[in-house]
Amino acid sequence: MIENKYDSSSKSSILEYAKILEGKSLKDSCGDIAISSRANKGNFGTLLEEFYFGYKPNSNSEADFYEAELELKSTPLRRLKNGEWVCKERLVLNIINYLDIPYEDFMNSSFWKKNKNLLLVFYLWERELLPLDYVIDLVGIWDFPQKDLKIIQRDWNLIKSKITSGQAHLLSEGDTIYLGACTKGSTSEKSFRKQPFSDELAKQRAFSLKRSYLNTIYNSLNGSIEYDSILSESELDEGSFDDLIVRKIEPYFSLSVKDIQSRLGLELNQHSKNYFSSISNRIIKRILGVSEEKFIEEFEKASITIKSIRVEENGRIKENISLPAFKFEDLIEEDWNDSILKDTIENKFLFVFYKKNAEQHTLERAGFWNLSSKDMDEFERVFNVTKEIIKSGEIIRDISEKGIVRNNFPKLKDSYLTHIRPHATNRDDTYSLPVPDKKTKQKEFTKQSFWINSSYVEMIYRALS
């Protein structure tokens, strides 16, 4: 029915035909399929392939339009509170074949063969709508820029080397910069696979472009945001991503915050209470050579967050790191794999440590860190414990005479990695509970968040020395 609408051997013809989708839903574009009962069930990508492009979805190792070397991918955008649209999820590409990859090179890999050129269809996801009614916002072909490709190629090699050294079960999303090895399939036993150089079963994983990277693709196809890059293409030949960036910070090691400020010509307002956190972020941006009002391209693409930590004179770290407060109602609806929490913690962090020295702090060390697969499993465990507590409605343990409310959420001692603490303006700053508390019948509870234990941060601090 769609024959002759485009030339499947020509990139430009396919793109031209795909572009017609912009501003419309599949129902608009394909009309008659709306009455098909099947069409109300399929997911967006399947419907797009079958009814608009007119081919059956497949799992070939070749690209979807193999003559044109073009792989079709659709991906949802979700609206933020401020009205802006952002990518909702990572872009999942082909499955990682643990048994084959040790014998592949990047350039002849199944990954590169299939995904060299992506035809991307961004659609506006809305909870209440059927896939047929999602409006297609933007269509474009993505050719990886050389600079990105260098990073992606290294990511691919890192994933390969973990598998080659019998560590497929230890793969973790945060290991890599732009290209991830994301879990694919259910978390149940059956999604475990054999790996070639170890008897341990490993979770099935697929190559994926991180959500943050996909977001910058969307923005650059749209031409909407300006980024400042910190690594040139030639620099990338001189070392790993991590090393290159830490090397840029190194000249400032052992200088006091004040000295760095005067060296960089940064205004200082010591009296402001969040002086430290704001000044530290500004310092790192300036050291990396990025103007303050712009985003760091590589950090945005890789979703790298800067964490500035103060170290006591005796080498201890007092502060736990807070994560954004969660909504009780949202958390119980989430599966770990598509949870906001996992999304927040699975990428890399740039830790910058400032050591207290007499009355001032000096920049002591810096380095990248990401949670290991074991850490991710531990977070998943604590996440699920928390979820069950909210679901059971057994939240409050007791209330002291002074009105201090003790709860049953996981505590510092319950995990080496994370605990739950209030994160609110005051006790009355609450979110509603999906199940009223059994003891007090209250329907709301003080906002809480996951915190990363200071002892874990201390461990990072020692590891980066």
Next chain:
DNA sequence: GCATGATCATGC
């Protein structure tokens, strides 16, 4: 003294 709960300050 430390763990836990409560609250503050700032900036968007």
Next chain:
DNA sequence: GCATGATCATGC
């Protein structure tokens, strides 16, 4: 008005 980073207060 809220998110975020930081710090204070209470009680074991």
